Amino acid sequence: MTLAAQPEQTQPEQTQPEARTGPKPVLAGTRGLPQQVGVYVFVFTPLVALLAAIPLAVTVGFLGWSDVVIGLVFYVVSGLGITVGYHRYFTHGSFKATRGLKIALAIAGSLAMQGPVIKWVADHRRHHAFSDKEGDPHSPWLFGTSARALAKGFWHSHTGWLFDRNLTNEERFTPDLLADDDLRRIDSLFGLWSVLTLLVPAALGGLVTWSWWGALTALFWAGLVRVALLHHVTWSINSICHMWGERPYAARDRSANVWWLAVFSFGESWHNLHHADPTCARHGVRKGQIDLSAITIRAFEKLGWATAVRWPTTKRLDRLAKDPAAA
Structure with missing residues (x-):
C-alpha cells in the first residue's frame, strides 16, 4: 500500500511545472494613449x-548634394540595421554575432524609426507563426x-496594422531578447535613437x-524623407x-518575390524563399537576385564578426523548389 500510494502523492508535483510553462497568450494588453499618439x-x-x-525640390531648390550623400549613408546604415x-539576426538567428556587432546592429536598426528592437522582433515572429492566417499582425488576406x-487588406498590411492598439506578447515571442541586458537597454532608449537619427544628419549637413x-x-532630406x-x-x-509576385518555392502562405524592390530593400523582397526557409541568411538565392544584406553578412563573416552563418545549400533549395529543375 505504501509503494502504491507514492505515485499518487507525487503526480500533482510533476504536472505543476507543465501548467506554469504552458503557451503564453499571443497578445499582452493594449497601448496607452501616449504610445498610440506616438505611433x-x-x-x-x-x-x-x-x-x-x-x-x-522643384520650386525652392531645397536640396543639395550633401543632403543626398548624408541621406544615402543613413538609408544604408539604418536599412541594413x-x-x-x-530581421535576419535577431528575429531568425541566421548567424551568430560578436557582442560588438550585436549592439551595433540593434542601434542601427533603431535608427530606422520602425520601433524598438524587442517589439519589432516580437511582431515579426508572430507574423511567421501565423503567416497570412488569423493572428498574423499584418496579412493582406484577412478580409x-x-x-x-483586398484594397482593405493592402492598407492594413502596409500601414493600418501599425495603429492596432493590441501589443504582441514579448514574453512569448522574444524570451531570448528579454534575457539580454544589452538589448533591453537599447530597446529602452528607442526615443533617444529616434531623436539622433534626425539630429545627427542635420548636424552633419550644417557642418558640411x-x-x-x-x-x-x-x-528634411537625410532625416525625415x-x-x-x-x-x-x-x-x-x-x-x-x-x-503579387513569383512564388517558385513552397511556402505555407502567399509570400512572393518582387524583383524591383530588391535593391531598395537590400534583398528582403526575395520574400518567397525567406518564408520557405526563414532562417536562411540569403534570400536572393537564384542567379541575378541581388541580396545586399547577404553580401553584408558575408563581409561580417570574413571579418570574424559573424559565425555559424546559415547559408543555403543546393540540396535544401531543391527540396523547397516547386520546380527543382529551375532551382
Whole structure:
C-alpha cells in the first residue's frame, strides 16, 4: 500500500511545472494613449515630409548634394540595421554575432524609426507563426478576396496594422531578447535613437555647408524623407510581397518575390524563399537576385564578426523548389 500510494502523492508535483510553462497568450494588453499618439507621429511626420519633398525640390531648390550623400549613408546604415540586424539576426538567428556587432546592429536598426528592437522582433515572429492566417499582425488576406477586401487588406498590411492598439506578447515571442541586458537597454532608449537619427544628419549637413540652411535641408532630406522612404520600402514587404509576385518555392502562405524592390530593400523582397526557409541568411538565392544584406553578412563573416552563418545549400533549395529543375 505504501509503494502504491507514492505515485499518487507525487503526480500533482510533476504536472505543476507543465501548467506554469504552458503557451503564453499571443497578445499582452493594449497601448496607452501616449504610445498610440506616438505611433501616429512616427508614421505621419516622415510621410508629410515625403509628400512635400518633390514640390520643395522643384520650386525652392531645397536640396543639395550633401543632403543626398548624408541621406544615402543613413538609408544604408539604418536599412541594413533592419534587414541584417532586426530581421535576419535577431528575429531568425541566421548567424551568430560578436557582442560588438550585436549592439551595433540593434542601434542601427533603431535608427530606422520602425520601433524598438524587442517589439519589432516580437511582431515579426508572430507574423511567421501565423503567416497570412488569423493572428498574423499584418496579412493582406484577412478580409477576403474581393476587390474591396483586398484594397482593405493592402492598407492594413502596409500601414493600418501599425495603429492596432493590441501589443504582441514579448514574453512569448522574444524570451531570448528579454534575457539580454544589452538589448533591453537599447530597446529602452528607442526615443533617444529616434531623436539622433534626425539630429545627427542635420548636424552633419550644417557642418558640411557651414550654415543653418544646410542643417535644415539635411534634417528634411537625410532625416525625415529618408525615414519615410525606408518605412514604405519595409512595409511593402508586408503588403506587396504578400499579394503579387513569383512564388517558385513552397511556402505555407502567399509570400512572393518582387524583383524591383530588391535593391531598395537590400534583398528582403526575395520574400518567397525567406518564408520557405526563414532562417536562411540569403534570400536572393537564384542567379541575378541581388541580396545586399547577404553580401553584408558575408563581409561580417570574413571579418570574424559573424559565425555559424546559415547559408543555403543546393540540396535544401531543391527540396523547397516547386520546380527543382529551375532551382
